[in-house]
Structure formats: C-alpha cells, structure tokens
Ligand code: NAI
C-alpha cells in the first residue's frame with residue numbers, strides 16, 4: 079500500500095481527504111507480439127511485394143511494438159483478386175452456413191477478449207477499461223447480431239431479391255480499430271460479400287489478430303483479406319477497378335477525396351466521417367446525471383470519437399452550477415498509463431493527432447476562449463493532453479466549428495429551445511446530438527429538429543449493434559448497424575414491393 083497517497087483537494091473540504099488509487103496495471107503477458115506481420119491475403123500471412131514495412135508504436139511509451147507490411151498497389155491487387163475468387167462460392171452459400179462462420183468469429187473474440195483488449199490498448203493508447211468493457215464486447219456483439227441476419231435477408235427485404243454486391247473495400251480509422259473492423263466485416267460477410275480491409279497505420283495489430291481468428295474459424299481463404307499501410311494503400315484500394323463497394327470511416331477530408339475518385343465508376347459508397355455534436359443541457363436537466371454524460375461524451379477514448387459531444391450547449395440559468403460540477407468532476411479524472419485499470423483518459427493516439435489538438439486549443443485561447451484544465455501530472459514519454467474545458471466560446475470560434483478529436487469541450491449557452499436548435503444545427507456536420515431534460519415532450523420536440531443521425535436523450539455515447547448509426551451533411555451517408563446496416567451491402571430489386 080506504499081504508493082497510496084493522501085491528497086487534499088481544493089474542491090473538497092480538508093477534513094475529507096481524497097484517497098488516491100493504487101496502481102492496477104494490466105499485465106501484457108497475454109499478448110504474443112511477432113517482430114513482423116505480413117499481409118493477410120488468400121487466408122495466409124504473406125510478405126509484401128512492395129518490400130516495404132513500417133513500425134507501429136505504443137503511443138503511451140513511444141516504444142515500437144512490431145513491424146507491419148506496407149501494401150503497395152500490387153499487393154492490393156492480389157488481395158482484391160483473392161476476394162474476387164472467393165466470392166464465387168461464398169455468395170452462393172446458404173445464409174445459415176455463412177452465419178456459422180460469423181458465430182465462430184464472435185465466440186473467438188469473446189474467448190480471447192483479454193488478449194484483444196490488452197493489444198488494443200497497447201497499439202492505440204485507449205484505457206484498458208474501455209477496450210475491455212466497450213470495444214471488445216461490442217465487436218463480438220456485432221458479429222453475433224449480423225450472424226443472426228445472414229439467413230433472414232428475404233425477411234429483411236421482402237420481395238426485393240437481396241443479392242450480395244461482390245467485393246467490398248473497407249478503410250477504417252484508428253480510434254476504434256477492432257470495433258470498426260467488426261462494424262465493417264460483420265454485415266458484409268452476413269450478406270455474402272467478400273472483403274479487403276485496410277486498418278489505420280497507427281493501429282493495425284488487432285485487425286491482424288482478428289485475421290488469425292478468421293483463419294482459425296476456417297473461413298474460406300480470400301473471403302476476408304487484410305492489407306496494412308497508410309493513405310496510399312487505402313487509395314490503391316479505392317482506385318482498384320475490381321472493387322464493387324467502398325465503405326470508409328475517417329476524416330471528412332479523405333471522405334471527399336474518395337467520393338471524387340469513385341464518381342462515375344458505378345462503385346457503391348458509404349462514408350462515416352467527422353462530427354461536432356451538440357450535447358444540450360436544459361435548465362430542468364438532472365444535473366449530476368448530465369455531468370456524467372457530458373464527461374463521458376467528450377473524454378471517452380480521449381475524445382477520439384466521431385460522435386463525441388464536443389460542444390456543450392447549456393441553458394443560461396444552470397450554466398454556473400453545471401460548470402462548477404464539471405470542473406469538480408474533471409479534477410477526479412485519472413490521466414495516464416492506459417494499461418492501468420483505473421485510468422479514465424489514456425494516451426493521444428499519435429504525435430500528429432496531439433499536434434492537431436494543440437494547434438486548435440491554441441486557436442481557442444487566441445480567439446478569446448477561456449481555458450480550464452485540472453492539475454495533473456502527465457507521463458514524460460508518450461503523447462498526452464489534459465482534459466480541457468473552454469468557456470466564453472462564440473459560434474465563430476474554430477473550437478466551436480472544427481472537429482478537434484481530442485479531450486476538449488467547448489461550452490456555449492442558450493436561452494430558449496429554439497435557440498438551442500439553431501445553435502446545435504449550425505455546423506457542417508450531423509452525426510449525433512444529446513439532450514438533457516426531465517421533460518419527455520421536450521426530448522421528442524428537440525429530437526425531431528436535430529439534424530443528426532443519432533440523438534441520445536439523458537445519456538450519451540451508447541452503442542448497440544441493433545441500432546443504426548451514421549450521419550447527415552459532412553458527416554457522411556449510409557448507416558451501419560441494425561437492419562439498415564445490411565442495405566449498403568446488397569443489390570435489391572427496385573421494382574419489388576417491400
Ligand atoms: P484519415 O481520414 O486520414 O484516416 C482514416 C483512414 O483512411 C486510415 O486508414 C488512413 O490510412 C486512410 N486514408 C488516408 N488517406 C486516404 C486516401 N487518400 N484514400 C483512402 N484511404 C485513406 O484520418 P487521420 O488523418 O488519421 O485523422 C485526421 C482527422 O480526421 C482527425 O483529427 C479527426 O478529426 C478525423 N477522423 C475522424 C474519424 C471518424 O471516426 N469519423 C476517424 C479518424 C479521424
């Protein structure tokens with residue numbers, strides 16, 4: 079108990095000391111890292127024809143974890159060919175047979191949950207309690223859920239003759255590496271498509287572990303292929319002639335490039351891009367509950383969340399008490415080693431992302447915002463950013479308009495519900511929104527007016543495979559999750575009645 083220290087907090091009375099948590103570091107022994115990882119093509123890990131490799135690091139320590147193959151156009155071509163060849167048989171399998179493979183994958187993710195969670199945290203920097211309690215269980219849940227649909231497509235789309243599209247190219251980001259792989263793979267496979275998946279360059283390792291699970295589940299070779307690399311690898315996949323559909327999650331900027339690239343090719347496209355969600359607290363909101371939702375909404379996964387509640391809109395009468403509660407709560411957030419089971423805010427995913435956050439926060443100060451950060455000691459190595467609140471933010475400030483994708487909350491106020499609607503929708507994005515109020519009728523009134531794909535009421539950042547997720551405007555189009563998530567992977571007879 080030697081390292082349990084007592085500290086006095088200014089926010090609490092001296093007579094009520096705060097007891098620090100003891101270290102509770104998750105062991106990394108369960109993870110067996112290879113020195114090098116090849117590309118997963120045609121059911122085997124193969125050396126890249128490009129001859130190039132890159133390193134993936136642990137952003138909390140800056141230590142190199144492994145070298146990973148960098149797929150060039152030739153490698154991407156081999157992967158697409160493998161997927162095309164595998165498509166012939168896979169698309170004809172009865173849905174109940176495809177479901178068996180998906181159930182196997184889901185069960186294996188559950189069985190190896192701890193290994194997946196530790197590896198996810200090592201490669202990407204998110205707190206172990208999040209990878210353990212959110213990312214990994216939800217990834218398994220997605221495979222279970224879509225396994226259930228595989229033999230019921232005729233019921234999902236009656237009289238519309240659902241048929242697989244063919245070969246899907248899927249490009250995913252670094253904020254939820256395993257979960258995004260599951261969001262992409264599960265519906266594609268359930269509907270009879272084959273896939274070439276490109277993980278993000280800072281977080282390729284859990285997708286590669288998943289490819290091992292896929293091999294052990296005895297999926298026919300080529301049904302799933304994983305090509306690692308950075309932007310150029312993703313671009314080679316998007317540009318490949320023999321891809322039928324692209325599914326992309328990432329920045330709006332790259333989403334626009336992809337849309338331009340495939341315009342006129344007949345390839346199908348879904349885009350899940352950035353966001354600048356409003357979390358709206360009315361004067362009748364249950365404040366303590368709202369504080370938890372607001373904190374979770376912006377500091378979950380260091381704010382590297384496309385649907386993060388990064389703009390807090392507070393009704394004027396409760397601005398002061400809510401701000402005070404938020405500041406108090408911020409003091410209790412534990413920032414540091416992501417492998418510690420008590421850590422709330424882990425490492426920023428990469429140096430580049432840290433620099434982006436720093437630049438936007440500096441602009442917030444320059445433009446007249448008032449910044450608040452709790453005192454906390456940050457580790458010497460690795461990429462870190464203190465949980466941050468901004469008040470005196472106006473709508474024109476960059477921190478109120480641009481996606482920061484970090485642990486930074488911009489707080490604005492409003493007087494009337496109409497003003498809240500106006501401000502919430504005053505953004506090029508439209509991914510999510512949160513409403514905090516005791517009145518059910520107000521929730522419905524607001525939800526109807528939010529131009530956002532997901533609206534949470536008296537909660538935030540709740541995810542469920544049965545519930546569709548996706549955006550409006552510059553947040554993209556297409557839905558993932560739920561019955562709606564099947565549609566982007568199917569050809570449907572337009573003349574059929576449904
Ligand atoms: P990004 O959009 O560059 O990366 C996402 C994925 O796209 C990665 O796998 C990347 O290798 C790939 N990619 C990059 N250029 C490509 C191209 N030309 N063609 C095909 N694939 C390509 O995002 P980045 O640069 O890592 O992050 C920048 C900002 O984007 C973040 O600060 C954040 O605001 C936003 N972002 C949003 C995400 C979301 O979930 N909506 C996820 C990641 C980033």
Ligand code: MG
Pocket residue numbers: 134135136137200201202280281282
């Ligand atoms: Mg990494």
